[in-house]
Amino acid sequence: MKRLLTGSSTQIGLILVGLIVIFSLLSFESFFAVANARNIATDAAVLLVLAVGATYVIVTAGIDLSVGAVLVFSGVVAAKVMNGLGGESLGVILVGLVASLAAGLAWGLFNGFLVAKAKIPAFIVTLGSLGMALGAAYLITGGVDEREVPFPLVSKFGIGRVLGIPYLVLVALAVAIVLGIVLAQTRFGRYTYAIGSNEEAVRRSGVNVDRHLIKVYSLAGLLSGLAGFMNLARFGTTTIGGHATDNLNAIAAVVIGGTSLFGGIGTILGTVFGVFIPAVLQNGFVIVGVQAFWQQVAVGAVLIAAVYLDQVRRARQRQ
Amino acid sequence: MNAQQPLLEARKIVKSFGSVRALTGANFSAYEGEVVALVGDNGAGKSTLVKTLVGVHPPDSGEILFEGREVHIHTPQQAREIGMETVYQDLALAEEIDPAANMFLGREILRGGPLGRLGFLDKAAMRHRSEEAFSDLGVRIQDTAAPVAHMSGGQRQGIAITRAVTWASKVVFMDEPTAALGVVQTRNVLDQIKRVRDQGLAVVLISHNLPEIFEVADRIEVLRLGERVARLRPSDVSMEDVVAAMTGALTFHEEEGS
Numbered sequence: 001m002k003r004l005l006t007g008s009s010t011q012i013g014l015i016l017v018g019l020i021v022i023f024s025l026l027s028f029e030s031f032f033a034v035a036n037a038r039n040i041a042t043d044a045a046v047l048l049v050l051a052v053g054a055t056y057v058i059v060t061a062g063i064d065l066s067v068g069a070v071l072v073f074s075g076v077v078a079a080k081v082m083n084g085l086g087g088e089s090l091g092v093i094l095v096g097l098v099a100s101l102a103a104g105l106a107w108g109l110f111n112g113f114l115v116a117k118a119k120i121p122a123f124i125v126t127l128g129s130l131g132m133a134l135g136a137a138y139l140i141t142g143g144v145d146e147r148e149v150p151f152p153l154v155s156k157f158g159i160g161r162v163l164g165i166p167y168l169v170l171v172a173l174a175v176a177i178v179l180g181i182v183l184a185q186t187r188f189g190r191y192t193y194a195i196g197s198n199e200e201a202v203r204r205s206g207v208n209v210d211r212h213l214i215k216v217y218s219l220a221g222l223l224s225g226l227a228g229f230m231n232l233a234r235f236g237t238t239t240i241g242g243h244a245t246d247n248l249n250a251i252a253a254v255v256i257g258g259t260s261l262f263g264g265i266g267t268i269l270g271t272v273f274g275v276f277i278p279a280v281l282q283n284g285f286v287i288v289g290v291q292a293f294w295q296q297v298a299v300g301a302v303l304i305a306a307v308y309l310d311q312v313r314r315a316r317q318r319q
Numbered sequence: 320m321n322a323q324q325p326l327l328e329a330r331k332i333v334k335s336f337g338s339v340r341a342l343t344g345a346n347f348s349a350y351e352g353e354v355v356a357l358v359g360d361n362g363a364g365k366s367t368l369v370k371t372l373v374g375v376h377p378p379d380s381g382e383i384l385f386e387g388r389e390v391h392i393h394t395p396q397q398a399r400e401i402g403m404e405t406v407y408q409d410l411a412l413a414e415e416i417d418p419a420a421n422m423f424l425g426r427e428i429l430r431g432g433p434l435g436r437l438g439f440l441d442k443a444a445m446r447h448r449s450e451e452a453f454s455d456l457g458v459r460i461q462d463t464a465a466p467v468a469h470m471s472g473g474q475r476q477g478i479a480i481t482r483a484v485t486w487a488s489k490v491v492f493m494d495e496p497t498a499a500l501g502v503v504q505t506r507n508v509l510d511q512i513k514r515v516r517d518q519g520l521a522v523v524l525i526s527h528n529l530p531e532i533f534e535v536a537d538r539i540e541v542l543r544l545g546e547r548v549a550r551l552r553p554s555d556v557s558m559e560d561v562v563a564a565m566t567g568a569l570t571f572h573e574e575e576g577s
Contacts, residue, residue, distance in 0.1 A: 182438075185439050185440060186437065186438040186439050186440060187427045187429065187438045187440055188438055190416070190420060190424075190427060190440060193413070193415060193416050193420075194413040194416055194420070194424055196415070197413035197414055197415040197416055198411065198412065198413040198414065200411065201410075201411035201412060201413050201421075201424070202413065202424060202425070204395055204405075204407070204411050205411070205424040205425035205426075206395065206396045206399060206425045207424070207425045263415075264413065264414070264415030264416070265415050314468075
């Protein structure tokens with residue numbers, strides 16, 4: 001219980017609650033309106049899926065800069081495949097989903113293999129694959145967004161809801177819950193923390209560290225593929241130019257949520273809070289009439305503060 | 320005690336790194352139920368010898384016999400499989416996870432049933448067994464759910480030793496286990512070493528601290544310039560003799576004391 005109260009994800013959760021309280025006091029009507037809450041959540045859903053993958057990678061003390069580019073690439077592949085098949089049937093949409101996941105997974109394998117086996121720093125590998133995936137997306141489309149997707153993808157999945165909750169949000173929450181449990185409760189999660197904490201020690205205890213790292217980067221790629229498909233469903237177009245800062249937003253959310261860039265520490269719950277803080281700030285500022293640009297300033301400050309707190313916590317531990 | 324066959328024996332081990340010949344035909348033996356100290360000046364080849372024995376870097380030539388049979392140990396995993404564990408000088412603990420997680424790293428206990436097949440950990444069982452193992456060795460840890468990073472140097476050493484001892488069935492190598500510890504913590508570690516020996520394991524202790532060696536070791540093997548130059552019993556010799564053997568000021572017949 002004490003750990004629950006003092007844990008970093010609890011602190012960040014309290015900050016999130018505090019923000020929500022402040023904005024609703026300032027403008028209860030509009031901030032707590034269902035439509036607004038739904039807006040915040042839908043904005044955050046795609047980012048949450050990316051950030052869950054980024055959490056795993058960062059807990060291993062790695063980094064994945066390619067998630068936004070892989071999202072775009074996967075969306076382009078899915079759109080091309082679905083349009084190539086033609087028609088608006090559920091089957092076509094499912095094939096598109098599989099294509100999107102496979103495209104994301106392929107980039108994840110590529111990243112993981114180069115990080116784990118070729119021992120190239122993750123920062124460089126994923127910076128390289130960022131460029132390659134985005135370039136490939138432009139090559140496939142000829143530089144023009146693919147503006148057609150099967151209509152039901154947008155009309156049913158993209159804007160549909162159950163019990164007032166958008167499908168996109170449900171998918172993102174399901175991903176977060178399942179992978180949150182995996183990280184906290186399974187051997188896969190345990191190795192993820194241990195590798196981020198002391199890779200050499202894990203190697204010496206006989207665990208296949210390379211294979212685990214490849215799996216973690218593959219997971220991040222797979223989730224980028226899923227996010228690409230969700231993005232397609234939401235906007236009905238491939239939005240190639242719109243994801244240049246997705247990677248930084250995902251990393252910021254993970255770090256704000258209490259995951260340490262040095263590895264070994266972090267939770268998916270923290271990441272969920274970390275995703276919603278920027279979303280709530282942005283929305284809140286708009287509603288209370290502060291210029292929306294202040295959100296970027298505020299998120300930047302929160303990010304720096306989060307890393308500073310992590311450093312302080314580590315320094316205290318080391319004494 | 321030494322009339323019996325050695326549990327672990329190395330013969331004429333040669334190991335070079337580029338043009339540097341770290342081991343030039345080193346012999347070594349360890350018997351069950353004893354603490355054998357491996358001593359030598361810096362660069363004598365102590366750590367290299369241990370690393371060849373536990374599979375971190377296999378020897379260029381020479382043979383290793385385990386329970387009288389020749390074995391080829393090319394990875395730390397193989398060394399562990401025949402019952403040899405190592406307490407590394409850097410301890411090899413993952414600091415952000417708790418002591419039980421470190422104890423069971425790579426050997427996690429999974430839950431029963433379908434959840435176990437999905438890889439779900441049985442954290443309670445691992446914590447329970449770790450607490451038992453810590454208390455058996457007299458390692459005191461107040462909060463076994465806290466990350467290792469929160470623990471003192473002595474506690475970390477205790478966790479690393481407990482982990483090695485728990486999984487070793489034959490031999491435990493300890494590389495400078497007291498180097499970073501204070502007086503009280505050193506005493507605890509020495510007591511732990513004796514308890515491990517009393518359980519019937521062979522303990523190979525690398526140390527620079529002669530008073531410590533004379534307190535816990537049953538035998539001393541001296542390495543110099545990549546070869547074994549003496550096998551001594553603390554009861555038969557003085558610390559000056561050991562230093563003399565290490566520096567080459569005094570030569571012993573190599574097989575003396577065996």
